[in-house]
Amino acid sequence: MNTPLPASTDPQALSAVVFDWAGTILDFGSCAPMGAFVRLFEQFGIALTIEQARGPMGVAKWDHIQALGRLPEVAAQWQARHGHAFGDADVDRLYEVFTPMNAAAVADFADFIPGALEAVAAVRARGLKVGSTTGYNRPIMEVVTRLAAAAGYVPDNLVCAGDLAAGRPSPLMMWRCFADLGIWWPATVVKVDDTEVGIQEGLHAGTWTVGVAVSGNAMGLTLAEWNRLAPAEQQVRRSVAAARLEAAGAHYVVDSVAELLPVLDDIGRRLRGGERPQR
Template identity: 30%
Template sequence: MAFELAVFDMAGTTVHDPDLVTQALTEALGAFGCQVSAAKVRLLMGYTKPAAIRSLLSEHDFAADDAQVDAVHADFVERMLHCYRNGNDVRPMAGAEDVFAQLRGAGIRVAVNTAFSRDIAETLIGRFGWRTRGLIDDATSADQVAEGRPAPDMIRQLMLRNGVTDPRRVVKVGDTEVDIREGRRAGCGLVIAVTTGAYGREQLEPYQPDALLDSLAELPPLLASFVPGQTR
């Protein structure tokens, strides 16, 4: 069965991010008085950031009502926008742009989705010129759907906008366990995890992705040789 759409996560998957998300979220919580370890924050990578903030505030016995969550999230967004606009180490993940071009050349539409808000996602897309250079077909973010990961809403939105009706013709690629669960809940024909971001191989294997890659460069040959029901 030919694939029609590939949906890629951003930070840690297609965007090289030297732990800036963890740092910004830790600092935003700290500014509110909630001291959280970076290790705790990393456990929630891939989830929508308001949901992660709410969970961390509650875990540390802070008020986690909408007003408090919104205040911390607004601080986080400002920190991320500054980092992503100005950070010298922020760049496309090695091999990502070549993979985008190869997939589009093979007739597979390419989209990115993210647990970030739209303003952060569009800052990265604009900085890298992914739309203007014809490297991606579409993008969405958690604040543009009813429910973020692990709900399948973002993938279904991208399918609808790109004329894909069969989820088995969709490939989902991400670097966290919640990316894997998102792909499964959407019914994607292939759910792939990469070890380039938040989690290592030993952390991702228990969630049983269809394939576990150490580099995005491994993706095109995998798709070319893919046999349904076979895992790698």
């Protein structure tokens, strides 16, 4: 009889789930970074809408600030207000202000998404490893991880924006997860994320991807705001958010991580049948 391979080395068995943080595990609606970006640009005399602030969500925060400053409406305001075109030196200035601002804000949005802790516990009960990547940098994550650990969430690893030469949508942070977790086969990993670039991060690394449409940035509502919507309006907005994640290439889209386990069952079945994730 052949001895079964450990999950991390068996190409036909799931080995790990890699979760994003804000909008996926905690901070329903991914509100902490959005508010910080709006306040940041206000501090420099620039009006930024919530929709604009959410646009590049999921990328490293330095890159996010750069993308916002390049928006035509924002670039015009910056030129008029500061007398020069928005450049990388300005990104550096704003980033220095942003990091402590966002670190202070995350404590107000650290509640876990309903069902998240239970989903993670069920993942571990299946013998799978729990990895994590984030668009937050290390100083911000020092605050987030402390709050999360106090509530019982400690993933097996953490890869932050800024840890490597490039962040999302590149696969580098996922590759670091593979190394940290001892993963041999990318196709045995599931990436769960609420942003398009987070989905692309998983795709570029060769993993299965699951988008969370309601709890994250694609929807952009707090839990209370979501619950106040009439069912018909919820469905309309759910469809729009899901379409964004599907367009980014998500293999599956669910409302939140609370619905993850049936997806893992299906992926496990497909892996055993010889299927591999397609980009």
